[in-house]
Amino acid sequence: MIVNNLTLCYQGKVILAPMVRVGTLPMRLLALDYGADIVYCEELIDIKMLQCKRVVNEVLDTVDFVTPDERVVFRTCERERNKVVFQMGSADAERALAVAKLIENDVAGVDVNMGCPKEYSTKGGMGAALLSDPDKIEKILSTLVKGICKPVTCKIRILPTLEDTLNLVKRIERTGVAAIAVHGRKKEERPQHPVHCDIIKAIAEAVSIPVIANGGSHDHIKVYSDLEAFRQETSASSVMVARAAMWNPSIFRKEGLQPLEKIMQEYIKYAVRYDNHYANTKYCLCQMLREQLETPQGRKLHAAQSSQEICDAFELGTFYEEMVAELAAKAATLQIQAQEEEEAEDPDVIRMAIKFDKRQYPPQITPKMCLLEWCRKEKLAQPVYETIQRPVDRLFRSIVTVSEHKYCSALWDKSKKLAEQAAAIVCLRSLGLPEGKLGDNTQSPLMHKRKVEERELWKDRENEEALSGGAPHKKPHLTLATNNIAPDRP
Template sequence: MTAMTTARVPIPANGVDYRGKIVLAPMVRSGELPSRLLALKYGADLVWGPETVDRALIGTSRRVNPRNGIIEFTRGQGSIIYRIDPVREKGKLVFQIGTASPELAVEAAKLVAADVNGIDVNSGCPKPFSTSGGMGAALLRTPDKLVSILTALVDEVGKPFQIGISVKIRILETPEETKALVSRLVKTGITGLTVHCRTTPMRPRERAIRDQLRMVADVCHEAGVACVMNGDVTTRNEGLELMKEYGVDGAMIATSAEANSSCFRPEGGLLPWKDVVHAYLRICMETENRFGNTKYLLNMLIPSKEFHHSKSSKSYYDFCHVLGFDDLVPAALQVDEIMNLTHKSIFKNSAASQNQEPEGVDLSLPSQPTKQAVAV
């Protein structure tokens, strides 16, 4: 029986169907709000937020930033744990949770359920910060616990909030082991399953293994569950081709989106890095993104041979100045004031106090030749 003729698990009223979608993968730091909005701008159909551990979310308060309308989940003196754009992410956001407990998963998921379109359980992350607590890929070794988590989320969060529950896994060592696991997971009431085509010990530099992919898709389809592939998908067009080749319903892009989010463009072809960086910086300032996270992502979006021009930047004004984004300078000055970055600026403060550019810092734009580049 094919996926077209199999009865599908119903998609809840506030949920989203993963079928036919090219989506942004959940990535720690690289999946924060500005990165998600950038992916959506260039054509991503859905976006996954970064894995958020249940205990980190429990105890937070929900507030709306009055300046930009962003929903913020905060704790303590305003430490922001998670942010959502209720306009641009409406109908497109899947919240990924890190958990090893049905009870904690439900408690945490209920806090965000009304603002997202799906809850996805991370059972594929191989990093110690996740597996050491029995979360992430560690759940692949405790299938009973994983089943209980998914079942609890479906019954206590998915049904009352009318959103879908899904899971992201990795392939196991043998097709038989993977099939046995997937066969159990698709019976829990989930609407989607993403399979990362690498085993737990494998790292991103190792080529994805797709030998088990069609089998996983078949098991999902027999249960009416959408199957999304992950691993070495680099562009929207490549994802669509792989979906046809392996019979899966959707494709997830990770590292390629970190380098250039225009990989989601339906028309194909990557935009110049400077165009993407301009769009990213604008979004970061609109959303008042934490500066450290902005700089981290810019380090990936800007080619390494060019990033040394921006390495000394300590404020949004600095970035706009160095990159030549004069049109963004007014917004940069404003957001620097809001985020208490003005006094940290390398370029603005030095120019104001000394009426000259700071010594030892290369202010030339990346597109302009210089006599001597700053060493990094």
């Protein structure tokens, strides 16, 4: 039933095509504003997506898929939830399915790009490299169709002969995909080569599923009326546009193109509102300006090294400041609300406003180590740390449990390790115990233990060298690896 719904959705629709560094959220939303019915994200590689975790961003009102190093790989929002198709690059059916399951509840459909001729895609067996392996194509698509509840599509390029192309698309149709997009060029052909409308037409007449015509931006599509003309010439169910939409997303506007200056300002506002990386924003604006890059405004854009500088180049400096302040205020409000909710949920947790600064501690001593050593000395169970990450800003807080009492810092930290160290400090200070800090009047037992171990090791080294006839030249640098306690760095 869902597949049928998407088939109807595709029928006669205009689609913003995927293109590397083009299909980010601001561009997709702008295309929807001007009449695009379906938007594709940029092609994202399966291995990269499998490193991500799903994070609800309450400040931006988005869903983010974030890598371990906190880089946002894919960002979407409620407005495009039923209109965005997630396009991936994959050469493995099981990896493709794992990615599809990760994102299927946040998108309208899943597409596999089997037409990208770029080396970054083909060298991994993805993109146009799949065209020479129909068995793998069939396995990937069949696995996706059977494995997820959202519609599955794919995008291909034409093969050297019409017969080979038709054999491939019929095999793809049998996998159960909802639609097939056809870029009307061979994998070695580029935009300057004419698109083969006759081949797309032959494909559309050979299969019963919707065919999406792609590749007309250079020669065929300049204004809105060209979209329908291209669709009719190819007998396709719908049209997919990439470069023409990137140059001016108002190409989807029935009433005609809007002035480029207006389009760029609207795009920049979306980019700031959704915290788009300035480099991507700059790239997209350069694509819009094209031959105007040598104008004073184009030179300002070329020199910009931040979102604020981009806004200044387009007389949007005030907008930038107001939007940044608005988002910061929202983040602060959400943080206060989250803290109040946590304190109400667990009033038994002892809290202090503390952060761990490793510069205040000896290189080989941390609060966590001091707390662990004290628990061992008192014959208590070792400390148990429970660390959570706050979705609103992806900061961390840890609660440590010692002898059935809980302790944590009232402040949030940028890493799990720092949060755990802060929790250990709260516990140590609450119990009146030394934390190993530099300049403490009361010397930590752990520090004393380390000094004893160091002296003993030094004596052993002296004895060994004396027996071998050598003499020590300098005191060896001791590391935690020489001790029984494992290293614990923030």
